[in-house]
Amino acid sequence: xxxxxxxxxxxxxxxxxxxxxxxxxxLEAFGSLQDYPLLVRxxxxxxxxxRGNAALAINVRLNDANDAxxxxxxxxxxxxxxxxxxxxxxxxxxxxxxIPNESLKNDLSKFSIRAVQDVLEIREAKExxxxxxxxxxGFKNERxxxxxxxxxxxxxxxxYDHTSELIxxxxxxxxxxxRNIDEDSVWxxxxxxxxxxxxxxxxxxxxxxxxxxxxxxxxxxxxGKNEESVRRAFSMIKxxxxxxxxxxxxxxxxxxxxxxxxxxxxxxxRSYILEGIVSKSPKxxxxxHIIFELSEDGASIECVAFEPTKGFRRIIRELREGDExxxxxxxKDNTVNLEKIRITRLTMxxxxxxxxxxxxxxxxxxxxxxxxxxxxxxxxxxAIEIVPRRISPGFYEVPPCARRxxxxxxxxxxxx
Numbered sequence: 001x002x003x004x005x006x007x008x009x010x011x012x013x014x015x016x017x018x019x020x021x022x023x024x025x026x027l028e029a030f031g032s033l034q035d036y037p038l039l040v041r042x043x044x045x046x047x048x049x050x051r052g053n054a055a056l057a058i059n060v061r062l063n064d065a066n067d068a069x070x071x072x073x074x075x076x077x078x079x080x081x082x083x084x085x086x087x088x089x090x091x092x093x094x095x096x097x098x099i100p101n102e103s104l105k106n107d108l109s110k111f112s113i114r115a116v117q118d119v120l121e122i123r124e125a126k127e128x129x130x131x132x133x134x135x136x137x138g139f140k141n142e143r144x145x146x147x148x149x150x151x152x153x154x155x156x157x158x159x160y161d162h163t164s165e166l167i168x169x170x171x172x173x174x175x176x177x178x179r180n181i182d183e184d185s186v187w188x189x190x191x192x193x194x195x196x197x198x199x200x201x202x203x204x205x206x207x208x209x210x211x212x213x214x215x216x217x218x219x220x221x222x223x224g225k226n227e228e229s230v231r232r233a234f235s236m237i238k239x240x241x242x243x244x245x246x247x248x249x250x251x252x253x254x255x256x257x258x259x260x261x262x263x264x265x266x267x268x269x270r271s272y273i274l275e276g277i278v279s280k281s282p283k284x285x286x287x288x289h290i291i292f293e294l295s296e297d298g299a300s301i302e303c304v305a306f307e308p309t310k311g312f313r314r315i316i317r318e319l320r321e322g323d324e325x326x327x328x329x330x331x332k333d334n335t336v337n338l339e340k341i342r343i344t345r346l347t348m349x350x351x352x353x354x355x356x357x358x359x360x361x362x363x364x365x366x367x368x369x370x371x372x373x374x375x376x377x378x379x380x381x382x383a384i385e386i387v388p389r390r391i392s393p394g395f396y397e398v399p400p401c402a403r404r405x406x407x408x409x410x411x412x413x414x415x416x
Contacts, residue, residue: 001031001062001071002155004095006055006147008079010087013176015216018169019082020056021246023075030071031062036227036249039165040151041405042115044257045269045330048089048143051214052405055115055147057155072096076137085139093125093144095152096135104132108153115150116256116406119269125149154251161254163412166230168219168245176215182238183208189222189236195411197224197233198253202400205310209400217243223252225415255408258328264299271330271406274301275344278323282316290316294327294336303327303336309398315341318391322347328407339407340397346389351382 005023008016017039024037038057046053062068075094083092097104107128114120125145129136138145170179186208190200200210200222211220219242224230227247234245257271266272279300280293288307293300305316316338319325328340353360353370356377361370369380397403397410 001068002057002059002095002097002100002152003071003075004055004057004093004097004148004150004152004155005075005079005144006093006151007050007090007144008083008092009050009216010084010090011050011214012084012087013215013217014082014084015218016054016056017167017246017248018217019078020058021167021169021244022082023078024058024246025244026074026078027058027060027071030064030067030074031060034059034061035155036164036247038151038155038159039248039250039252040112040116040147040154041250041252041257042147042150043117043119043269043271044404044406045271045332046119047269050089051212051216053147054405055151057148057151059155068096068098072135079137079139083139091138091140091143093139093142093146093148094137095129095145095148097152097156098135100156104134105157107132108149109157112150112153112157113256115146116251117259117270120146122146159249159251159254161256162249162251163223163225163253164227164230164247165221165223165250165252166227166234166245166247167221168234168239168242169217170219171241171243172217174240175217179211179219180240181208181211181220185236185238186210189233192236193224193229193233195415196226196229197222198409198411199223199400199403200233204399205401207401225412252405253408253412254406255328257330257406262299263294263296263301266301266331266334268331268334271328272336273326273328274336275326276300276324278319278321278325281321282319284317288313291335292316292319294325301331301334301336303329303338305338305398306402309338309402312338312396312398312402315343315391315396318389319343320347320350320389330404338398339404340395340410342395343391343393346391346393348386348389349384350387352385354379354381354383 276294276296279295282292324345326342356372357374
């Protein structure tokens with residue numbers, strides 16, 4: 001039986017991953033997991049998301065097929081007791097897949113990837129559930145059925161790329177209080193396990209980034225390429241008592257949300273890989289954000305490095321008109337929120353006023369040419385000069401403190 005689960009948490013507490021961890025323990029009396037529990041990050045741009053827009057799924061082999069109804073009752077009862085129904089944005093969904101077939105696999109493989117890259121409606125999930133007679137339970141407006149079905153689909157069809165995350169959970173008495181984690185042990189764990197683990201710390205900004213600041217039950221999460229790597233880092237970290245921990249297989253840090261596209265094809269609330277030429281040089285806007293315009297085949301879009309991306313903005317600030325780049329990020333209000341950028345070619349030429357008598361000529365006004373203030377010499381044309389650049393072609397990314405769950409860090413490109 002594949003069990004998919006989504007949307008049980010709230011911004012003020014609880015976490016669907018924690019509910020799943022509790023549920024896994026309860027289900028031990030009925031069977032065993034056939035694979036790692038699955039943590040799937042869905043489209044990061046969905047406005048209804050709580051925090052990271054995660055959905056969960058497990059594949060359980062029951063000891064007795066006759067226990068299927070008992071298992072369903074247990075899952076539903078656990079959700080009813082633990083989900084934060086008081087939050088208007090909490091709309092849980094549960095899906096049970098018992099007898100998969102090829103038709104269901106084909107439909108689910110398409111639905112699941114769309115849940116990561118596209119914007120789905122509740123009716124689409126319900127139509128698929130009814131078409132294949134899939135047992136399910138939705139609460140309130142039933143939006144959680146989208147994520148529950150998508151996660152179950154990945155559990156059935158598999159992930160073409162995946163990483164691991166070990167999540168440690170706090171004792172309930174400590175929920176809502178400041179987290180007690182020995183920072184020296186975290187830095188030591190990172191030094192010992194990087195690059196097999198990543199985004200535990202942010203070296204440039206001198207910050208620990210693997211622990212949330214919210215009120216939910218998570219103490220910290222360690223991301224890495226496999227279970228062995230995250231467990232090794234976990235064994236080195238000293239902290240407050242841990243109630244339980246679990247290793248998830250996940251699509252985090254895979255770039256699964258990104259769609260290669262042309263600028264004119266861009267839609268709101270999706271994430272893209274776009275190639276083009278810088279058509280308007282970067283400028284700093286209110287809040288310390290850096291913005292520039294990217295163009296391709298007559299279409300253009302603004303791209304922004306927000307203030308939380310810190311030093312990444314230094315790279316963006318050095319771009320100039322004519323530079324060829326590929327941008328990676330999510331689109332909101334017809335603006336790309338940059339996650340990474342590949343600089344393909346830098347323009348090394350620039351039009352400047354000619355030099356005369358050791359100084360640059362001054363413009364005399366539009367269409368009136370340039371004039372040397374010392375000797376009075378005139379020039380109608382600007383001079384083409386080779387100018388040095390303070391950046392080089394290459395791949396650049398935002399720091400770990402600003403990385404989104406799905407964004408693939410450059411260290412993973414070198415591992416693949």
